[in-house]
Amino acid sequence: MTETDTTLGAELVRRGVSRRALLQYASVVAAQMMLPASAARTIAAELAKVHRQSVIWLSFQECTGCTESITRSFSPTLEDLIFNFISLDYHHTLQAVSGEAAEQARETAMKENKGKYIVVCDGSVPTLDGGVYSTIAGRTNLDLLHETVENAFAVVTVGTCAAFGGIPHAKPNPTGAESVASLVKDKPVINISGCPPVPEAMTGTIAYVLSLGRIPDLDHLGRPMAFFGETIHDRCYRRPFYEKGYFAKSFDDEGARQGWCLYEVGCKGPVTYNACATVKWNSGVSFPIQSGHGCLGCSEPDFWDRGGFYRPLAASTSTKTGMYVGGAAAAGALAGLVATTVARKRKSAAVASMAQPAPEKAESKEG
Amino acid sequence: MELLDFARGPAISVALAIFVFGTVWRLVALFGLPRMHDLSVPRPGTPGPIVAGTKEIFRRMWPRHEFSQLSMFSFLNGYVFHIGLAIIVFAFAPHILFLKGLTGLHWPALPNNVVYAVGAITVISLLAALIHRLTSPVLRLISTMNDYFSWFITLLPVVTGLMAASHLGARYETLLAIHILSVCALLIWFPFGKLMHAFLIFISRGTTGAFLARRGIQF
Known part of the structure; x- marks a missing residue:
């Protein structure tokens, strides 16, 4: 054989x-x-x-x-x-x-x-x-x-x-x-x-x-x-802390030691589909979240380019938001000033025209 | 780029920029308008404009006795969904993290399940507000598309947020992206529709109070 x-x-x-x-x-x-x-x-x-x-x-x-x-x-x-x-x-x-x-x-x-x-x-x-x-x-x-x-x-x-x-x-x-x-x-x-x-x-x-x-x-x-078929977050043993609103604020703080949710320190578990939280690694010993680090979302496309591993999922990934908002505030103020100036000019013109009698009316009165 | 990346990145940035642009534009244009000088002599014994305006702001927070039966539902229901919306926006942990990312400020959150319950109550309250508007002949007569669209654009983020939280209808990341995009739609519409009342309501009430007080009108 x-x-x-x-x-x-x-x-x-x-x-x-x-x-x-x-x-x-x-x-x-x-x-x-x-x-x-x-x-x-x-x-x-x-x-x-x-x-x-x-x-x-x-x-x-x-x-x-x-x-x-x-x-x-x-x-x-x-x-x-x-x-x-x-x-x-x-x-x-x-x-x-x-x-x-x-x-x-x-x-x-x-x-x-x-x-x-x-x-x-x-x-x-x-x-x-x-x-x-x-x-x-x-x-x-x-x-x-x-x-x-x-x-x-x-x-x-x-x-x-x-x-x-x-x-x-x-x-x-x-x-x-x-x-x-x-x-x-x-x-x-x-x-x-x-x-x-x-x-x-x-x-x-x-x-x-x-x-x-x-x-x-x-x-x-x-x-x-x-x-x-399921997200890391759905099967994570730290999930009850997420629901209660208990979040570790930094790695190795008291919350992290108590096993609180790592959402605030950037865990991507909610949008990551994998079996890490159930099958785990090394004969079911542990997985990254269990050893204290948030999920990086490594089984998802483009996980490297999704706004940083330590930025919370709820935060914007754009680094230019402040610049956009600042520029928008300046542009809005300018637009408001232009609108005000136009309104003031219109009012001045209206007041001026009201102060002088219309020439035609004056003529007809004279006639 | 996936939908969630688009929502968390360029979409929310552009929506915030439009929101700030529109709000600043309207407020600067409003406060910069030439004032009508009131040439009338103030009635003797009337409070100054600031006191009168402040009193009017608080007075209008509860219906007058004569109209209490007629308008009590609108008042109470209005409080329910306004407070509900405030809790959802400012007491839900992921929302606080979003605001922290923008402003650097943060505060304690409520448990998620409490916020989910508030969200459900808010949806019911908003639906009740729509039914009231549609069934009241007077309200229906004075309602415009602006009112209905503002209602819709307010309801949408609450519904999509609850759907995302409960994984209802699609995968979580898709629901989260739709939720963020619905918030973007709200932010874009905010300065240009009736939602702007969030900034203007106390200004208009105060102005009205000062105007009426000068003429000696007492409530």
């Missing part, structure tokens, strides 16, 4: 994972993906039958934080095993080979799994000046992306850079960075945004695709509803 013929069920048996454990994992996936409990059995049965899925991981303008995040997920768990089970045929950080051999591995995977392989992308794609700002093996990211996705089954973007452009896309965007989702039009694209994304969102989505063979329900930004 070749490596690609191995099923996940056989692999799990080989590693000593019981069927009960697989069922438990399937139940968790079903719950995470908002499926009925009865779906757990189907997921477990289908996962056991799944063959090694070829995955080509393309890294563009990125910091490798997304890979760091995923490889540091709840190890050693079933999610980790599934991640390991994937035939990761091309990945800059994890692959052993380099140079031409690496590119050959990608080409071989594309040829042998035509129409079936999944392309995972992290990082945005530079498009300015022919995309010269990031090249791999002498080819631009744009060229590599188009070639690789041509015969893919689906594209999964990992991280906000790939999903929405992220930090490279931030103003002034010197490389003309674009999201993968904006460049791939003819394939299903699943966006797992975040900087970095929650590892379970990644593994849960892959488990869903592997077991059910279809794309999960996505929101209007192409993100799985199961993980991006």
Whole structure:
């Protein structure tokens, strides 16, 4: 039996994972993906039958934080095993080979799994000046992306850079960075945004695709509803303090220590959709708000350019409001003075005309 | 740029600028108008214009006994939605943060749930005001589009704010953007419509009081 013929069920048996454990994992996936409990059995049965899925991981303008995040997920768990089970045929950080051999591995995977392989992308794609700002093996990211996705089954973007452009896309965007989702039009694209994304969102989505063979329900930004269906604010444990009006005024003040809401210090939880507040990080230990910092809104498009991380959501993002208002007050005063002057002149003219008798009337009286 | 970014950025800045421009323009133009010199001799024993004007401002805050049955609803309902609007604008934490961003001033907020309840009461009160206006023959006769539009533009931010708070009808960020844009519409309309009474009501009442007192009219 070749490596690609191995099923996940056989692999799990080989590693000593019981069927009960697989069922438990399937139940968790079903719950995470908002499926009925009865779906757990189907997921477990289908996962056991799944063959090694070829995955080509393309890294563009990125910091490798997304890979760091995923490889540091709840190890050693079933999610980790599934991640390991994937035939990761091309990945800059994890692959052993380099140079031409690496590119050959990608080409071989594309040829042998035509129409079936999944392309995972992290990082945005530079498009300015022919995309010269990031090249791999002498080819631009744009060229590599188009070639690789041509015969893919689906594209999964990992991280906000790939999903929405992220930090490279931030103003002034010197490389003309674009999201993968904006460049791939003819394939299903699943966006797992975040900087970095929650590892379970990644593994849960892959488990869903592997077991059910279809794309999960996505929101209007192409993100799985199961993980991006609710805001951080709605599921935040500090939410009751928001409702009571208890806000930390600065980091590490008494309110912050008491766990009060971080809205006033710029938390973007109310407009950020992600699973941080529920799934959390490092085996459910914590998430940024729990460790005392407001949400940056990193899973949302253009989070870097939304008026500053520490400016409250309720405040205007414009830095020129004072100038506009000052100018408007001066212009208003001028307009008022002009109106007053005109009114005074009219009155003076009216008074003057009333003081002198009309010549025609005078003439008629004389006549 | 998404709708929320537009609302929080250029839209609110431009709306504030128009609000300030229109308000300053109208006030400067009003106070700069040439005054009509009252050549009549003041009745003996009448108070000066400041005292008379101040008395008139307070006197008009409650209906006269003769008209109490007729106008009590308008007075009480008016108090409900005016106080409600003041609580919503000045006692809701996110609104205080908005004002803090503009002026640097801030003060304690009320619990959100209290403000939500006040918001609901304010909406009911504003609807009652409209029904009263539509069902009263005299009020209907003297009402213009200015009155109805001013009512609508006042109601809109309260309704959209409550919708945003309760995530009703759309995603929160969309509702928040619509709410901010409705506030922008209110700010733009404010100086040019009947809402300007917020600045002018005490001036007009005081002026009327001083004018009547000079002629010896006593209430």
